[in-house]
Amino acid sequence: xxxxxxxxxxxxxxxxxxxxxxxxxxxxxxxxxxxxxxxxxxxxxxxxxxxxxxxxxxxxxxxxxxxxxxxxxxxxxxxxxxxxxxxxxxxxxxxxxxxxxxxxxxxxxxxxxxxxxxxxxxxxxxxxxxxxxxxxxxxxxxxxxxxxxxxxxxxxxxxxxxxxxxxxxxxxxxxxxxxxxxxxxxxxxxxxxxxxxxxxxxxxxxxxxxxxxxxxxxx
Amino acid sequence: xxxxxxxxxxxxxxxxxxxxxxxxxxxxxxxxxxxxxxxxxxxxxxxxxxxxxxxxxxxxxxxxxxxxxxxxxxxxxxxxxxxxxxxxxxxxxxxxxxxxxxxxxxxxxxxxxxxxxxxxxxxxxxxxxxxxxxxxxxxxxxxxxxxxxxxxxxxxxxxxxxxxxxxxxxxxxxxxxxxxxxxxxxxxxxxxxxxxxxxxxxxxxxxxxxxxxxxxxxx
DNA sequence: CCGCTTGTTTGAACACGTTCAAAACACGCC
DNA sequence: GGCGTGTTTTGAACGTGTTCAAACAAGCGG
Numbered sequence: 354x355x356x357x358x359x360x361x362x363x364x365x366x367x368x369x370x371x372x373x374x375x376x377x378x379x380x381x382x383x384x385x386x387x388x389x390x391x392x393x394x395x396x397x398x399x400x401x402x403x404x405x406x407x408x409x410x411x412x413x414x415x416x417x418x419x420x421x422x423x424x425x426x427x428x429x430x431x432x433x434x435x436x437x438x439x440x441x442x443x444x445x446x447x448x449x450x451x452x453x454x455x456x457x458x459x460x461x462x463x464x465x466x467x468x469x470x471x472x473x474x475x476x477x478x479x480x481x482x483x484x485x486x487x488x489x490x491x492x493x494x495x496x497x498x499x500x501x502x503x504x505x506x507x508x509x510x511x512x513x514x515x516x517x518x519x520x521x522x523x524x525x526x527x528x529x530x531x532x533x534x535x536x537x538x539x540x541x542x543x544x545x546x547x548x549x550x551x552x553x554x555x556x557x558x559x560x561x562x563x564x565x566x567x568x569x570x571x572x
Numbered sequence: 573x574x575x576x577x578x579x580x581x582x583x584x585x586x587x588x589x590x591x592x593x594x595x596x597x598x599x600x601x602x603x604x605x606x607x608x609x610x611x612x613x614x615x616x617x618x619x620x621x622x623x624x625x626x627x628x629x630x631x632x633x634x635x636x637x638x639x640x641x642x643x644x645x646x647x648x649x650x651x652x653x654x655x656x657x658x659x660x661x662x663x664x665x666x667x668x669x670x671x672x673x674x675x676x677x678x679x680x681x682x683x684x685x686x687x688x689x690x691x692x693x694x695x696x697x698x699x700x701x702x703x704x705x706x707x708x709x710x711x712x713x714x715x716x717x718x719x720x721x722x723x724x725x726x727x728x729x730x731x732x733x734x735x736x737x738x739x740x741x742x743x744x745x746x747x748x749x750x751x752x753x754x755x756x757x758x759x760x761x762x763x764x765x766x767x768x769x770x771x772x773x774x775x776x777x778x779x780x781x782x783x784x785x786x787x788x789x790x791x
Numbered sequence: 792c793c794g795c796t797t798g799t800t801t802g803a804a805c806a807c808g809t810t811c812a813a814a815a816c817a818c819g820c821c
Numbered sequence: 822g823g824c825g826t827g828t829t830t831t832g833a834a835c836g837t838g839t840t841c842a843a844a845c846a847a848g849c850g851g
Contacts, residue, residue: 356847357799382838392801397839519787530787537783544776553772557763564756568738568749575817576829601808611831616809 361399363389368406369413376453377407410450411478418446419485432493433543436509439489440535443513444520448528451520482510498550501558504565505546512542580618582608587625588632595672596626629669630697637665638704651712652762655728658708659754662732663739667747670739701729717769720777723784724765731761 367388371380382403386393400406425438486509490502497505516538520531549558586607590599601622605612619625644657705728709721716724735757739750768777 360799381836383836393838394802394840395800398799401839403838534787537779537787541776541779541783544779548773548776551772553770554767557760557767560756560760560763564760568753568756579829600806602806612808613810613832614830617829620809622808 360389360391360395364391364396364399365406365409369410372406372410372453373450378453408478414446414450415478415481418443419481421446422485422488426488426492430492430494432490432497432546433539435489435493436542437535437539439485440513440516440539441532443516444528444531444535447517447520451528479510482513483507486510486513497546500562501546501549504562508565509542512538579608579610579614583610583615583618584625584628588629591625591629591672592669597672627697633665633669634697634700637662638700640665641704641707645707645711649711649713651709651716651765652758654708654712655761656755656758658704659732659735659758660751662735663747663750663754666736666739670747698729701732702726705729705732716765719781720765720768723781727784728761731757 364385368380368385371384371388382396383393385406386396389396400409421442422439425442426435429435429438483506487506489509490497490505496502516531516535519534520528523530523534525531548554583604587599587604590603590607593599594603601615602612604625605615608615619628640661641658644661645654648654648657702725706725708728709716709724715721735750735754738753739747742749742753744750767773
């Protein structure tokens, strides 16, 4: 591990600790630098901006989520159970960061943020997210309709972002509201996926899917 | 018109002009003050923050949209046509501000922003938006199912926010993409509303509506 | 050991949004 | 006109994220 890598690590660790303790806004770059035993300029040598520190955090959370989801994806067979399990794991993983994750999601709506679902530069982060939901879909028995299955990962990822948005504003005791949100919306999603196979709904489903494909910007 | 009101106006005008010309970020409070022929501190006497100037702008845009929608709501009868007309008017009204509206929407996802749909303090702005869509629904013949009609305004307002989000990232020639987005999603929405009356879909519809009501934070 | 290049690190400086004590003003009242 | 009180207005000052020229360190070929 080179000196540079160690310095980078020191800065990131300091930042995450301070974020957890004081929240994102209240943590200044000078604080981060001091905690890491480094100059402010040096922090900028490794992270182009304060937001980049946030992104590094996002990566860590995602990895933790993937790891936590592994058992669910191994054991659960039915689509609904797989989705429910993965969503609840996400909730678990992000819970410790409730205080400051708000800011992370704020940036997700910013056109210039790579976290933004519409942003071309944020491909890796989004793709990794979609990959997880692809695993949810792929392992599900019975299989959802094929055309739907193709777009389902992207749709589910968007859905999970919606869950996070809800969670951010949830100040209920031990986040019951979000738990309820997940349980009920997962059922709704699962029902929709099941119903989407119905012939009566074929035109609507095809319209919706075509729309999603045609209009999705840069993919 | 008192002196204070004139000063306030001067500052707001200066801000909107500079926003249009240079965008939101590039416009500094010092520039606004100078353009208005006033001190920086004075700008803060009338507007608590730079964001508040943005909100004032938002109000102006909304008023313009309501005015532009009036003929549509007078003439069109079918739900689909009313919705389509109002959405296209919105597109027209916001078009001149494409360069800097991105920032406005970014703040809409910020939990602390009153523009945020989940935020309790942003009630007036949201309610005014919903009121417009209530007019879209109320005047429609044939009428949509009653229980759906109750929640439609809120749903449609959320939908229109989605359109704006899409528009922000649309850099196509004369915003064709967003135009296509509107035309196709309006059809999709109209179809969904029509289908929602079908008995087969009643359980799903009731589930979805109950969810929307139960989980909508602070309303 | 010396120069050279390349990769790190520093800390002062910049422009920004925002605050605040104090100054300037407006206006009713004696 | 002068006083007093509340409203406007000022501009210096604060702390922020960020930049940058310059200093330093680390390897490397001679």
